[in-house]
Structure formats: C-alpha cells, structure tokens
Amino acid sequence: MLRDMNMNALRHFEAVARRGRVSKAAEELRVTTSAVSQQIRLLEQQFGVLLFRRENRRLIPTEEGERLYIATSQAFRMVAEVHSAIVRQRQMRQFIMRVSPSFGVRWLGPRVKSFLDQNPDWSVRVDATPEFTDFETEIVDLDLRYGSDPRSGMHEVCVMQDFILPMCSPAYLETLRAFSDDPMEQLCHAQLIDSVKTFYRWDVWLNQRGGATVPSVYALRFDRSSMAIQLAADGAGVTLESAVLAWRELATGALVPLSDRLDVIEFSGYHVVCPPRHTNRRIVRLFTEWMLEEGGRHEAEVRTYLTDRGCPIVLEGGPAQDWGGGEGPARPMPHDAQ
Template sequence: MSRDQNLNAFLYFEAVARRGTLTRAAEELSVSPSAVSQQIKQLEQQLGVKLFRRNGRALSLTLEGEQLFQASAAAISMLREAHRHLGRARESRRLNLRVAPSFGVRWLGPRLHDFIARHPDWDIRVDAAPDPTDFEREIMDLDIRYGLGAWTGFHVAPVVRDHMLPLCSPAYLEEIGGADTPEALFSRARLIDSARNLCQWDFWLRRNGIETAENRKAALMDRSSMALQLAVDGAGVVLESLALALPEVREGRLVPVTPGLPVLSYPAHWATCPTRYLNRRAVRLFMDWLTEQAAAHEAEIAQVEADLGLVEVEIDAPVELVGGAAPQRLSG
C-alpha cells in the first residue's frame, strides 16, 4: 500500500458495504452522504476497480468489492477490539473511592501518598461525601462507610475502629480542673458533640455513671473535624475517637480529660462494595494496602494509650451505642 493511500476511505467503504446505502453510512459516520460518496470514488480511482454496482440508491458489492470488504471488515474489527482492550486496561488502572469527609481528610488523606508512591501509574479519584454510594448508578469501586456495618447485599470488611474518650486542650483542662468528681468537672465544661458519631455524650456519661445538669453547656458540630478544631481552640471538651484525633493527642494539643476512665473501642469504619467488585484489581490492591495501613494505625494507637496510661475496653456489640437502633449513616 502506498504511503499516500487514504486509509479513511476504507472506513467509509466498510460502512457503506455493511449498511447498503450512502445515506445510512453517512448517518453512522456523522458526515454528509456527499462526503461518503467522494471517499468511495477516490478509493475506486486509487485501486483502479469498481467496488459497487449502483441500482438507484441501493448499492451492491462487485467481486472486487466483496474481497475488499472481507479484508477491511476484519482489519477494522481488530482495530476496534484493540481500542476496547486498551480502554479496559486504562480503566483497570483507575480507582474511584468514596469516603466520609472527616475520615478522608484526617485519616485517609495523610496516608494516600504512600499508595500513590507504590502505584505511580494509577489514577485515583476520591469523593468525600456523607451519602452512601449507589453502586448501581455511580461509577465507584469502593466506599469506606462509618456505622454499624449492617449493610446487607454488600461485601463489608472492618477497617478502622473508634477509640472514644473525652479530649480538650491543656489550657481548657486547667480552666475546668480542680473538681473533686467527674460530675463536677463535666458540669463546668462545655461538651462538644459531633452529630454523626455513633457514641454520643449521653451514652458515654450514662455508661460511666456520671450525671450532669440537663441544661449543661453544649456545642453540636456536624463534622468530627469541626468538633476537634473547636476543642483544640479551647472551646470545650469533645468526645471523639483517637482514630481521628491521634495527631493532636500525640502533639499534646489535645489531652485526655478523664484518664482513669476507659477508652471505648468498637468497629466503626468499614470498606464496602458489591461482592463482585472484589474481582477488580483496583479493589484488591487498595484493600490490601488499606488493611496494612489500618494495622499500623491500630498499633500506633495502642502505643499512645500505653504512654498516656489509658485503658481500653472493647465493645463487642456496638449496636449498644445507639440503644438497639442501626442507623445506616456515614461519619462526618
């Protein structure tokens, strides 16, 4: 084939031979019928043969046209299959992930550079949103949800536990300190709640036998990250998990208010997806990496608790936290 052979003409020819008319081929190719006709004429001139017999608007292949159609159809089919294969290969190096906003910013975000460094050829898209993924309608590989893990019809694997305890800034602890009893201490404090946490102040106080005034000072934040920042700024005591507050605790910007009372631990963050998605390479790689990161994180929390003299109590049935209800919600 000469270098100046018009390869595009073969595409037009194959479409006309398959569809039977110039008009149908033009519609498929999104061009005008005259453009298709011109390409066919040029191809016939270049090859020196007639490719079609014309009967009004209908076209039928000559013997030479039939031979060329068989060859061009096979070649174009191979090209289309290669295009689909390369497209699938490109998609296999892309990970679409949904995660709760505060968990994404405070836990996953600081670790993602490690995953990217290990897989530099991969694209990753993280959607930080409080709504659970509709896997049937959305392009998403994995959803890291916060809750009780009671999502039917999905693969659900525990990833990170909550480790709940009251925290505040050193300056605020000094401000409310000097109380003889936990009741007196918490009656003086402003209690900061994160609205989406499974473990709320009412449960924590009741479990530890601490009574406070019904009109106690409070602050309710919609996101854990907002509640933690408020506590760091010295506005009150936050009931939050070391899973999200570990940097501030490790740096001393937040300190335990009641180190003599146990840290409550329970499964809280779960990797979820349709079971069939586990066959996806992206999901398998990320799940392996996530498991490794979570194990290192739990070991770090255990060390911080030991350094601070904290005792942890595991709650086997976290449904206890919400009085038997099972809210299907995500963390902030």
C-alpha cells in the same frame, strides 16, 4: 482552505525544515528521498512560492518557508502532546472510592500518597461525602465507611478499630481540675462540644456511665468531627471524639485525654464496603490490603499512646441504635456529614 491542505506534504516539509536535508527527513519518515522531494514540490505549487533555498548543501527555509515551519512545528507538537495525554489516560486505570469527609481530610489525605506510589498505573478519585453509594446506579469501586451494617448484604472488611474518649486542651483541663479531681464532676462544669453525627454522642456516653447530668441543649454542636476537634484544641471545651481523627492533636499535645480514670471505647470503626462482585476487582483487593496495613499501623500507634497514659480501653460493638429510621434495611451512620 484547510480541507484542501495536503497534511502529508506538511509533515514532509516540517521534517526537511527541521533536519535541513531531504535525505535525513526521508530517513526519519521512512520514505524515499524522491517521495520527500515530490511532496515539497506539491506544497510549493499549492502555496505558489518557494519554501526552501539551497545553501552549502543544506535546504534553508525562505521567509515564507520559515513562517510555515513555525506554524507547522507548533501544530505538530501540540498534536503530539494531546496524543500522549490521550494514550496515558487510556492506559491509566481509574479507581473511585467514597469516604466520610473528616476521615478523608484528616486520615486518608496525608497517607494516600503511599498508596499512589505503590500503584502508579492507577488514577484515583476520592469523593468525600457522607452519602453512601448506591452501587446499582453509581460507578464507585468501594465505600470507606464508619461503622458496620451486616444486614446490608455488602462485603465488609474492618480495616481499623476506633477509640472514643473525652478530650480537651491541656489548658482547659487545668481549669476543670480547679473544680474537682473527679472527671465526672469536671464534666458537670465543662462546656461539652457535641458532634451530632457520631455514633457516641454525649447523651449516650453519659447515660451509659450514670454520671453527670445530661444537658438538654448543647451550646456547641457540630456535624463535622474536624470542627469539633479543632474547637477543643483551641480550648473551647471537651469533645467526645475519635482518637483516630484527633491523632495529630493528641500526638502534638494540643489535645489530651480528660482523665485516665475514664474508659476509652474501642470498637470496629472503619470498613471497606462494596458489593461482593467488586471483590473480583484487583484495585479493591489492593486498596483493602493497603488499608489493613496502614490502618493496623495507625491503630497500634493510638493504642500505645492510650496505654502509656494509663487509659483503660474497653471493647464494645457500638451502641444499639435504629439506624434505618423507618422501613427497609438499616444503614450505618456516617462518622460525620462534612
């Protein structure tokens, strides 16, 4: 039955029922009045009923015509909405990136609206995963990675430095000061929260400083920086973590540096990474420029916070580690595996 329906006649019928006059429908459809009248007659013949009655020089739908008008107007409106959605989707350009989860949630998420506001014609998809992109087999524009791997053959741009330091809640710091004023001695009595997927873990950091005895087993171990930061803010211990990721807690006072006598490690933290051929993509350039601006602003904020508190900042390139774990090119560790 549907395949026998005269869709052109239905379109003319709907316009007449909505406008009330053949002449107005003809003007809207850009056809002659006789063409509209002919289509209405064909439709009435197909249905076998009158669809309009004339009243004060207007065409008023009959009971059958009213039922048909309700159905056709709803159908045409739905088709128009779907058409608009399809056109918008076709016109909207898609940008796909991959980020480490804690960075995506804690840093990128609260700021990404400004990028969207500056680039309203782009749809954005963010995959928060620790897995690095295989650009030869996956459709991704860029990775936002933690750490650098100059041997990978990828185009890399450092968009923000990171700052690593021991931190804890103010209340927990007071309990440690009851043992000693020496921060390294305090760590001997502290519950150390271990972020197992970070560049700088407690064993590396402590060994480099020749201080407290390194525990062989940590009671609190997490593969998510966000979890380690939250636990420290809750007063469970001391975490060795990123000031970039913990900025909200540091800014509000939920976390504080353990001591202004301990070095803060600064190194090249966050990088936009993609194959060299992707640098020709406009969205890659736009996002990199935005990250440099936003990252630079936040980096300055963190640096000022640490400097105002007298924390010495030491520039390092990151620990020398065999990230590859076997044959083939080495790859940087993700900041976390969330």
